Amino acid sequence: MTRLPGIGTKQEFVTGDGRRVGVLTHRDGHRELLLAARDDPDSCAATVPMTETECNALGTLLGAPNLVAKLQDQQREVEGVNTAQFPIASGSPYVGRPLGDTAMRTRAGTSIVAVVRDHVVSPSPRPDFVFAAGDLVVIVGTGEGLKQAAEILEAG
Amino acid sequence: METALALEELGALFFGLGVLGRLAGRIGISPIPLYLLGGLAFGQGGLLPLAGIGGFTELASEVGVVLLLLLLGLEYSASDLVGGLKRSWLAGIVDMVLNGTPGAVAALLLGWGPVGALAMAGVTWVSSSGIIAKVLSDLGRLGNRETPAVLSVLVMEDLAMALYLPITTAVLASLGFLAGLRTVGIALVLLVVVLVVALRFGGAVSAVVDSPTSEVFLLRVIGVALLVAGVASQLQVSAGVGAFLLGIAISEDTAENATRVLSPLRDLFAAVFFVVFGLNTDPREIPAVIPVALALAVVTTLTKIGAGWFAAQQAGVGSLGRWRAGAALVARGEFSIVIAGLALGSAAIDPEFAPLATTYVLLMAVLGPVLARVVVPVHGALSGRRRAAA
Numbered sequence: 001m002t003r004l005p006g007i008g009t010k011q012e013f014v015t016g017d018g019r020r021v022g023v024l025t026h027r028d029g030h031r032e033l034l035l036a037a038r039d040d041p042d043s044c045a046a047t048v049p050m051t052e053t054e055c056n057a058l059g060t061l062l063g064a065p066n067l068v069a070k071l072q073d074q075q076r077e078v079e080g081v082n083t084a085q086f087p088i089a090s091g092s093p094y095v096g097r098p099l100g101d102t103a104m105r106t107r108a109g110t111s112i113v114a115v116v117r118d119h120v121v122s123p124s125p126r127p128d129f130v131f132a133a134g135d136l137v138v139i140v141g142t143g144e145g146l147k148q149a150a151e152i153l154e155a156g
Numbered sequence: 157m158e159t160a161l162a163l164e165e166l167g168a169l170f171f172g173l174g175v176l177g178r179l180a181g182r183i184g185i186s187p188i189p190l191y192l193l194g195g196l197a198f199g200q201g202g203l204l205p206l207a208g209i210g211g212f213t214e215l216a217s218e219v220g221v222v223l224l225l226l227l228l229g230l231e232y233s234a235s236d237l238v239g240g241l242k243r244s245w246l247a248g249i250v251d252m253v254l255n256g257t258p259g260a261v262a263a264l265l266l267g268w269g270p271v272g273a274l275a276m277a278g279v280t281w282v283s284s285s286g287i288i289a290k291v292l293s294d295l296g297r298l299g300n301r302e303t304p305a306v307l308s309v310l311v312m313e314d315l316a317m318a319l320y321l322p323i324t325t326a327v328l329a330s331l332g333f334l335a336g337l338r339t340v341g342i343a344l345v346l347l348v349v350v351l352v353v354a355l356r357f358g359g360a361v362s363a364v365v366d367s368p369t370s371e372v373f374l375l376r377v378i379g380v381a382l383l384v385a386g387v388a389s390q391l392q393v394s395a396g397v398g399a400f401l402l403g404i405a406i407s408e409d410t411a412e413n414a415t416r417v418l419s420p421l422r423d424l425f426a427a428v429f430f431v432v433f434g435l436n437t438d439p440r441e442i443p444a445v446i447p448v449a450l451a452l453a454v455v456t457t458l459t460k461i462g463a464g465w466f467a468a469q470q471a472g473v474g475s476l477g478r479w480r481a482g483a484a485l486v487a488r489g490e491f492s493i494v495i496a497g498l499a500l501g502s503a504a505i506d507p508e509f510a511p512l513a514t515t516y517v518l519l520m521a522v523l524g525p526v527l528a529r530v531v532v533p534v535h536g537a538l539s540g541r542r543r544a545a546a
Contacts, residue, residue: 004307005308005311006307024298027415028412036299040477042302042476043301047299
């Protein structure tokens, strides 16, 4: 972590590709995503101001596939079973409703194994777990079941 | 009747400054040079001499200096300063020698003696942290690798001010060697004490000013700041340095709140400070000093680029980044005027000092941000040509 006196702090690392990637946190708490330029690694090709929600969204995008990949890895031996992640869109009928309302296992034969919200993974959520817009739902099931599950989450 | 007139004048003054500030925002430059021009226009020998608000503006400009330095101190924590000192002392010294010397030499050549040389060295030495932070942020360079080097040069300069201002105050007051030494001793002891207290017992100082209600908080912070500044001034350490040290001693959470409530007041009173400085400069004396100011501007632009280049090189930054660091540091502003303001009241200072300092800062405050912007395309064009020639 580098302190920038009068401005805030900077945390960064260099990727395997040689690009410097980091986050600048201003003293007032607002954050910027930094990406170094390719031709001049000392300068920044992009600095993207991000709100709290956007930071969480990006964290989830980068972190959640990792979880899915791990689960897929574990289930490779089981023929016909897949893992997929679906977002709870802001228009979903299940925003603000508990997981039990989806009746996912009865209707699609699939199981919700985890919910990712703001980077935080809730493994094996119980039926009273209440969904919020932006949640990523990790579901295990057959190919057909997963298709149905996506429709349920989208349209009820 | 007198009150009515004073209110009208004050209103016109602030409104005028507001118009100038907006203009500065439109053309993308710091408002400081425009405030100075505003002061020049209103002042003695200017277009529209103001009478009747002298008492208020004099005091307000003192408060302006106190708030400018208090907020500067609030931006830094003691660990920033100590860390900066450990990492960048060499870059700080190179910066001081390269950029103080041209001012001192110019003052000596003009026959202003050692006192004038000391004051002028300060004017050409110190970059404007306000202008530079804004430029770096506007150009999206805060995440650049040379930026910590640029900031640490600014930190070193500001820290050095905690010694330079008392020394200059003492010399200007021609206290004599022993009394001067005592003042500098007090400043040095104060600086060390403040750094130690802030590092070890940062909460204690904050507790004095802290309060959950913003009204009480504001009154306490301002009260303590003015008290400390007044005592510092009585000890000949200079009011600004007292406020700066207080700002450092206030720990981070409290400092952020204080910055938030004080920023608007700082803007108001600092604007008055720049105008009063302009008021005290006779615009008719400016044409005579333009050649010297231009020469100083050219020389100290080059020396500042050199200092930034060196600091960035120390940080292991590549060629273009070094040039960017150098160009970013060129802007001079509030500190040069604070130093010049100290010198203004002294009998030991040549009357041409104020117009020269004003003209110099006018040039550098405008030139600095422009240079910071054009250095990248210029460097690109130059290195392109070099490559073509090879």
